[in-house]
Amino acid sequence: MDLDTKLRNVAVVGAAGKMGQGISLLLAQEMANLEARQLRKVGSYRLHLIDSSESGLAGLKKYLKEHLKKFAERKIISLRQYFKSNPALISNEQIVNAFVEGAMDMLSFKTNLENVQQSQLIFEAISENESAKVNLLRTLKERNQVNGWFLTNTSSIPIAFLAEKSGLEDRLIGFHFYNPPAIQQLVEVIATKKTAPALLSVASDLIQRLNKSAVHANDIAGFIGNGHFMREVYYACTQVQSWSYTMELEEAIFLMDSLTQKVLLRPMGIFQLIDYVGIDICDQISNIMQEHLKEPLQNSLLQQMLQAGIKGGQNLDGSQKNGFFAYEGNLQKEIYSLKEGRYRPLTELEANYQDKIPKFSLSWKSLQNDPQKKAKLHQHFQEVFSQDNWGAKNAQVYLQHSQEIAQLLVKQGVTSSLADVDKVLELGFFHLYGVSQLP
Amino acid sequence: MSQLRKRIFAAAGYNTVYFGSGRKEFNPAKEMRSFNEYLQETSQGTSTQVSNVEFDEGVIGSFMSGRFLNQANLPGFLPYMAPSLLGKPCTAVEGACGTGGRAIGVAVRSILSNLADRVFVAAFEMQNTMKSLYGADVLAGAGYYQKERKSGHAFFFPGVFSERAGAYYQTYGYDHARKGMAKWYEQSIQNARKNPKAQEYHNTSPDLLALGMTSPDPARFVPNLNLYDCSKVSDGASSLLILSEVGLKMCGVRLQDAVEIIAIGEAEGDITLPPSELRELTITEIAIHKALAQAELRLEDIGLLEVHDCFSITALLSIEALGYAPRGHATDFILEGQTGLHGKIPTNLSGGLGGFGHPTGATGVRQLVDLLHQFTGKAANQASPRTPFGMMISMGGNDKTVTCIITKKAL
Numbered sequence: 001m002d003l004d005t006k007l008r009n010v011a012v013v014g015a016a017g018k019m020g021q022g023i024s025l026l027l028a029q030e031m032a033n034l035e036a037r038q039l040r041k042v043g044s045y046r047l048h049l050i051d052s053s054e055s056g057l058a059g060l061k062k063y064l065k066e067h068l069k070k071f072a073e074r075k076i077i078s079l080r081q082y083f084k085s086n087p088a089l090i091s092n093e094q095i096v097n098a099f100v101e102g103a104m105d106m107l108s109f110k111t112n113l114e115n116v117q118q119s120q121l122i123f124e125a126i127s128e129n130e131s132a133k134v135n136l137l138r139t140l141k142e143r144n145q146v147n148g149w150f151l152t153n154t155s156s157i158p159i160a161f162l163a164e165k166s167g168l169e170d171r172l173i174g175f176h177f178y179n180p181p182a183i184q185q186l187v188e189v190i191a192t193k194k195t196a197p198a199l200l201s202v203a204s205d206l207i208q209r210l211n212k213s214a215v216h217a218n219d220i221a222g223f224i225g226n227g228h229f230m231r232e233v234y235y236a237c238t239q240v241q242s243w244s245y246t247m248e249l250e251e252a253i254f255l256m257d258s259l260t261q262k263v264l265l266r267p268m269g270i271f272q273l274i275d276y277v278g279i280d281i282c283d284q285i286s287n288i289m290q291e292h293l294k295e296p297l298q299n300s301l302l303q304q305m306l307q308a309g310i311k312g313g314q315n316l317d318g319s320q321k322n323g324f325f326a327y328e329g330n331l332q333k334e335i336y337s338l339k340e341g342r343y344r345p346l347t348e349l350e351a352n353y354q355d356k357i358p359k360f361s362l363s364w365k366s367l368q369n370d371p372q373k374k375a376k377l378h379q380h381f382q383e384v385f386s387q388d389n390w391g392a393k394n395a396q397v398y399l400q401h402s403q404e405i406a407q408l409l410v411k412q413g414v415t416s417s418l419a420d421v422d423k424v425l426e427l428g429f430f431h432l433y434g435v436s437q438l439p
Numbered sequence: 440m441s442q443l444r445k446r447i448f449a450a451a452g453y454n455t456v457y458f459g460s461g462r463k464e465f466n467p468a469k470e471m472r473s474f475n476e477y478l479q480e481t482s483q484g485t486s487t488q489v490s491n492v493e494f495d496e497g498v499i500g501s502f503m504s505g506r507f508l509n510q511a512n513l514p515g516f517l518p519y520m521a522p523s524l525l526g527k528p529c530t531a532v533e534g535a536c537g538t539g540g541r542a543i544g545v546a547v548r549s550i551l552s553n554l555a556d557r558v559f560v561a562a563f564e565m566q567n568t569m570k571s572l573y574g575a576d577v578l579a580g581a582g583y584y585q586k587e588r589k590s591g592h593a594f595f596f597p598g599v600f601s602e603r604a605g606a607y608y609q610t611y612g613y614d615h616a617r618k619g620m621a622k623w624y625e626q627s628i629q630n631a632r633k634n635p636k637a638q639e640y641h642n643t644s645p646d647l648l649a650l651g652m653t654s655p656d657p658a659r660f661v662p663n664l665n666l667y668d669c670s671k672v673s674d675g676a677s678s679l680l681i682l683s684e685v686g687l688k689m690c691g692v693r694l695q696d697a698v699e700i701i702a703i704g705e706a707e708g709d710i711t712l713p714p715s716e717l718r719e720l721t722i723t724e725i726a727i728h729k730a731l732a733q734a735e736l737r738l739e740d741i742g743l744l745e746v747h748d749c750f751s752i753t754a755l756l757s758i759e760a761l762g763y764a765p766r767g768h769a770t771d772f773i774l775e776g777q778t779g780l781h782g783k784i785p786t787n788l789s790g791g792l793g794g795f796g797h798p799t800g801a802t803g804v805r806q807l808v809d810l811l812h813q814f815t816g817k818a819a820n821q822a823s824p825r826t827p828f829g830m831m832i833s834m835g836g837n838d839k840t841v842t843c844i845i846t847k848k849a850l
Contacts, residue, residue, distance in 0.1 A: 076572050076593040077658070090589045091576040 003205040006149070007031050008045055011119040013136060014126035015049035015109075016056030018314060019153050021063055022181030023123055024049050026210050028064055029071045032103030036082045048108045048115040057109040059316055065104060067182070072099040117145045121202075123175070125153040128284050133157060137166035149199045151175035156222045156230075156285045158292055160192040170196040173203050176223065178428040179277070180318075186427040187212045192219045215423050220414045221292035222285070224424045227414050229273075230286050230297055231405045235398075236260070236270045237299035247352065250337045253324055254349050255391075257332075258357050263384060263395035265364045265377070267430045272332060275323030278313030279305050304338055357391040360384075367432055377433055403435040442733060443701065447550050448682045448849060449543075450690070450697035452808030453484025456636045457675035457796030459567055463641045467567065474508055474565045475519075477676040481561055482520035485678045490691030494521055494680070495555035497529040500542035500562035502800035502835075506577040507568045520678075521559045528554075535581035536749060537835025538562060539677070539803020540842025544705055546681035556686030562805075563676035564798035571672050578799065581836040583710050592661055597669050597750070599837050601661035604752040606717035608663065611767035619770025620751035621651025624667045624793060626779060627748070631794030633820040638673055638796030651751075668751040673796035677805040694849045698814045698829070702736075702845040704729030710839050718767075720753075720760040723834060726843040727761055730830070734845040738762055741845070742824030743813055744778075744786040745806040745831035748793055757832060785822045788813065803833030807844060814848045824848075 010027055014020040024047070031045045038044075051057050072079060076092050079099055083089045089098050108115055116122055122140055126132060137150060150172045152162060163172040174190025187207050191200045207214045217223035222230055236256050243252035257269030274282050283302040290297040305311075305324065312323025320327045326334035326343045334343035362380050367373045384392050406421040415421060422434025455477050459465060486492045497517030505511045514529035534541040539562045546558035566574055572593060579588045579595035592598025608616055625647040631637035644650055653665040660666060682690060687697060706725040708714075715721055731738065738761060746761075748754035755769035763784060764772040772778065778786040789795050789809045792802060810829040812818040827848035834841050 073570065073572055077660075080593050087589065091579075092572045092593055093576055096572075 003202050003209065004034060006120040006202055007034060009048075009119045009146075010046070010121045010123070011048040011050060011116045012123045012125060013050045013113070013116075013140065014124060014153075016051035016053050016060045017125060017127065018316075019177060019179060019181055020051065020123075020125035021060055021316075022179075022183075023125055023153065023177060024060065025064055025067050025182050027123070028068060028103055028107060030209060032068065032099065032106055033075065035102060035106065036079060036099055039082065039085070043105070045106050046108065046115075046118075047106055048110065048119060050110050050113060050115065052111055054111055056316075057111065061104075061107075061109055064107065065100060068100045068103045069096060072096040072103075075099075113139060113143050116140055116143050116148075119144060119148045120146060121151065122148050123151050123153065128154060128156060128281060128288065130157055130161075130288060133162055134165040137162060137168055137172070141166060141168055141171075147171065149173070149196075149202070151203065153177055155188075156226050156288045158221050159190050159219050160194070161292070163192060163194060170194045171199065173199050174217075174219070174223070175203055176225065178225070184428065185211075185213050186424065187214050188223050188225055188424070188428075189214050189216050190219050190223055191216070213423070213427055215420050215427075216415075217420070218414050220412060222289045222414075224409060224415050224421055225428050226285055226289065227409050228402075228405050228421060228424065229429070230282070230289055231408075232270060232402060233274060233282055233302075234286065234297050234299055235401055237301040239394075239398075241299075241301060248337070249339065250335045250344060251349050251352055254335050254346065254353065255356055257324070258353060259391055259395050260398060262357060262360065262363070263391055264399060265360075265362060265367065265380065265432055267364050271324040273429075274302075275312035275320065275325055275327075276314065278311060279323050280311045281313065305336070308336070308338060308341065310336060356389070358387060358389055364432060373432060381438060399435075399438060403438065406435045442735070443547075443551065443703075445551055446684045447547055447700045448684070448687050448692075448697040449700055449807055449811050449846065450680050450682060450687065450692045451485045451488035452677070452679040452811040453481050453488070454636055454677045454795075454805050454808050455480050455484070455675050457638045457673045457798060457801075457805075459638050459671050459673040459796060461638050461642060461671065471567055471674065474504070474510070474563060474674075474676075477563055477565070477674065478516055478520050478561065481563070481676040481678040482559070485559065485561075485680060486521060488692075488696075489680065491689060492521065493523045493689070494527070494557045494559045495686075496527055496546070496549050496557075497521060497524040497559045497561075498532060498542045498546050498549075499529070500532045500538040500560075500800050500804065501564055502533060502535050502538050503577050503580060504563075504565070504800075506580070507565050507574075517559065517561070520561060524559065533800070534840035535835035536747065536797070536799045536802060537833045537840035537842060538800035539805065539807075540831070540833025540844065541705070541835075541840060542804060543681060543700075543807055543833075543844060544703055544842055547700060547703055550681060550683045550686070556683040557690055558681040558686075559678065560681055560804060561676065561678035562801040562803065564800040565674045566672045566798060567674050574672055581799075581839075586711065594661060597661045597664055600750040600752055601655075601663040603714075603717045603756065604663040604668075604750075607752060607755070607767075610718060615767075615770050616752075616755065617652060619755055619773045620668055621648050622770075622773050623748065623751045623754045623778075624648075624651035626773070627787065627791050627794035630788050630820055631790030634789045634795060635819065637790040637794050638671060639790060639794045664750060664752065670749050670792035670797035673798040675796055675798035675801050675805070677801045677808050679804060679808055679811065696815055697849045698811050698846040699849045700844060701828075701847045702730040702732075702734035702843075704731075704733060704843040706841045706843075708839040708841075710836065714838060718756070720756045720834070720838045720841075722838045723757065723832060723841045723843070724760045726841040727830075727832065730843040730845050734828070734847075736828060736845065740826050741784060741828050741830045742826030743788075743810065743822060743829040744784050745809060745829070746786060746791070747802070747806075747832050747834040748787060748791045749797060749834070751793065753834075754787075754791070780820065780822055785824070788818065788820045788822055803831070803842060806831040806833060807846070810846050814846065
C-alpha cells in the first residue's frame with residue numbers, strides 16, 4: 001500500500017503536546033493538500049487527533065486552524081488550480097477559506113482512543129515515559145483493526161524494546177521529529193531488525209513528502225540526537241559541579257553556558273538548551289538511556305533543580321519557562337542559585353564573566369547566512385585554539401569532548417558515519433559546523 | 440482637438456512618503472499610520488504652500504478604500520482635510536490605478552466650466568491593511584472581475600501583465616526584453632535612492648541589474664515576470680491644487696511656482712473586452728495622441744516624462760506607445776540611457792511606480808506633483824529638462840482608463 005493510501009486514515013496520540021501539535025500540523029497540511037489536489041469529497045481523509053487533555057485539544061484546534069490558513073496562503077497558486085472546476089470559489093480568500101474548512105472537517109479531536117480502529121498510520125507522541133509508551137502502544141494495537149503501522153516519536157527508548165513489550169513487533173518504527181516539528185528539517189528514523197521493510201519505505205516517502213531530511217540511526221538508546229546531546233549535558237553538569245569548588249555553582253553554570261554559546265558559536269548555551277528542552281525531560285531521557293546503556297548519564301544537578309520545583313520547558317505559545325535561567329522573552333536575565341533558593345540577576349555575575357570568557361566579534365547569529373561562514377569559522381577556532389585563557393581552554397576541552405562523543409556513537413554502532421552526527425548537529429541542533437572535522 | 444479654453448495651472452503639490460516593504464520603518468506586525476494621518480499630512484503639505492487657503496471645490500481619488508479600509512463616501516473627508524471646503528462641492532473619483540489622472544481631469548473640467556477657480560485635488564490608497572494575496576483579490580476589481588477573476592492568477596494583475604509580457608517575448612524574444620526590463624528596474628531603484636519619500640529609498644541591493652535579470656518562476660509567482668518587475672504594495676497620499684489664472688492669484692501662488700496644464704487626453708477602453716493587442720497599449724496611444732494634438736506639440740517637444748510603470752513590461756510598452764522606439768525595441772532605448780537623467784527623455788526621476796511606490800489611487804496625482812516639482816526646481820532628483828514641456832500617463836487596469844497630461848513650465 002502506498003503512502004497516499006496510508007494517509008487516508010491517520011491518528012496522532014499525544015496530539016496536543018509540544019511535539020504532537022507540530023506533527024499534527026504537518027500531517028493535516030499534507031492530507032488536506034492531497035484531498036484538495038485529488039478533488040476528493042470531504043471525508044475521504046481522516047486525521048484523528050487524540051490527547052488526554054481536553055483543553056490541550058481546544059488549543060490544538062485553534063493552532064491548526066491558524067496554521068492551516070497560513071499554509072493555504074502559501075500554496076495559493078496551486079490551490080487555485082485544484083479548485084479550478086468549482087465555480088463558486090473565485091477569490092483567493094474564498095479558496096483559502098474553502099481549503100481550511102475542508103481541512104478542519106478532516107480532523108477529529110478526542111480524549112479517548114475510540115477513533116484509531118481504522119487508522120493505517122498511528123503516530124505516538126506522548127511524553128518520554130517508558131511504561132506509559134508501552135501501555136499505550138499495547139492498547140492501540142488492541143484497538144486497531146487494520147494492522148496499522150505505528151510511528152513513535154521517542155527520542156531515547158530503543159524501538160525493539162517498545163515493539164517487543166507492546167507486541168507490535170514489525171509494525172513499529174522510530175520516527176523522531178526535532179522540536180518544533182513544523183519548522184525543524186530533521187527526522188531521525190530508527191528501524192529495528194524486525195521493522196517491516198514496507199513500513200520503512202513509507203516512512204521514508206513521508207519524510208520526503210513533508211520536505212524533511214532523514215537521518216537513519218541504529219536502535220541504540222538515545223539514537224544519534226540524544227546520544228550526543230545527553231552526553232554533553234552530563235559532561236556540562238559534572239564540569240560545573242567540579243568548578244563549583246572554586247566558585248559559586250550558579251557562576252559555574254553561567255560560565256559554561258556562555259562558553260558553549262559565545263565561544264563555540266552555538267545558537268544556545270548548553271544550560272539554555274536544557275531549559276528549552278525541559279529539565280524534567282532531560283532528566284527522564286538521561287534516566288532511560290542510563291538504564292539501557294548501563295553508562296552513567298544521570299546527573300544530580302538536574303534532580304536538584306527538579307526538587308527545587310524548577311522544570312524549564314516551554315509554554316504552549318512557545319515562550320520559555322524559567323529553568324536554570326529566568327527569561328524575559330527568550331533573553332536570559334537571571335540565574336537560579338540552588339544555595340540561596342532564588343534567582344540572581346546575571347549582572348551580579350558579570351565581573352567573573354568578563355574575566356574568564358574572551359570576547360569574539362563573531363556570533364552564531366552573524367554567521368548563519370554568511371556565505372563566508374566556513375572561512376570565518378576556521379579563523380575563529382584558530383584564534384580560540386591559540387589562546388591560553390580560562391575560557392578558550394575550557395572551550396577547547398568541551399569541543400574535543402563533543403568530538404569524542406561523536407566518535408563513541410560510531411564506535412557503539414548508533415551510526416556508521418560521523419557525517420550523520422554532523423547532519424544531526426547542523427539540522428537538528430542548528431549548529432554552524434559538525435564535529436567530524438573541526439573548523 | 441482644440442486647445443483648452445482657459446489657462447489652467449497645477450501648484451502646491453505634495454507627496455507623503457510612499458510606504459511599504461522596503462522602507463526601514465516598515466513592520467507589518469506593528470500598527471501603521473492611519474489613513475487620516477496621510478490625508479492630514481498631504482493636505483497640510485499643500486495648504487502651507489499657499490497664502491490663502493480658500494478653495495472652491497474638492498476632488499478626492501481612491502481606488503478601493505471601500506475594501507482596504509471599509510471606507511466610502513470619501514467626499515466627506517475633503518472638508519476634514521481642507522476646512523474651507525465645508526459646504527462646497529466635493530466629489531470622489533475612481534478609475535482603478537488611473538484614479539489620480541481622472542481626479543485631475545475632473546478638476547480641470549470644473550475650472551474650464553467656470554464653476555471653480557481653485558480646486559483641491561487629493562488622492563490616496565492604503566494597501567498594507569491586508570496580506571498581498573487578499574489585496575490581489577481587491578485589486579482584481581480593476582479588471583472585469585465577474586469574468587476574469589476565476590480564470591486569473593492568484594496574483595491577478597501580475598498575471599494580466601505576465602500575459603502581455605509572454606506575448607511580447609514570443610514576438611520580440613525573451614532575452615532582449617529581459618535586459619530592458621532589468622535595466623528599467625535598476626534605473627527605477629537608483630532614482631528612488633535619491634528620493635527620501637520613495638518606498639525604495641532605503642534599498643541597498645548591490646547588484647540591481649542581476650536581480651532584474653532573475654528568471655520568472657511560475658511555481659512561486661507568475662510565468663513571465665519576476666518580483667522585481669512589479670511595483671509593490673504601498674500606502675501613500677498626494678495632493679495639489681488645480682487653479683485658473685484668477686485662482687492662482689487668489690491663492691497667492693507665484694507663476695514660477697506652478698506649471699500650466701496645456702493638454703489633457705483622456706481615453707477609455709471597454710473593460711469587458713480583452714485587449715485587442717497584447718503587445719501594445721492601444722488606449723494609452725489614443726490618450727497620448729489626443730494630448731499631443733491638443734497641445735499642438737510633437738513628441739520631440741516633450742522634455743520630461745512620467746509613465747505608469749506598474750510593471751517593467753508596461754514601461755517598455757509605454758515607450759513604444761509613445762513612439763520613442765519601434766515595437767519590440769524599447770529595450771534599446773532604455774539601454775542607451777535615453778530615459779535617464781541626462782538622456783533624451785528623462786523619465787520617472789522620482790522612482791516611478793517601481794521605485795517611489797504605487798498606492799494605486801494616488802499615483803496619477805503623484806505624477807503631476809513630480810512634474811510640478813521638476814519644472815519648479817524642487818525635485819529630489821532634479822533634471823534640467825531640455826524643453827519646458829512635461830508629460831504624464833496615468834493608466835487604470837489593463838490599459839482601460841488612461842489620462843495623458845501635458846504640462847508647460849509656467850511663464
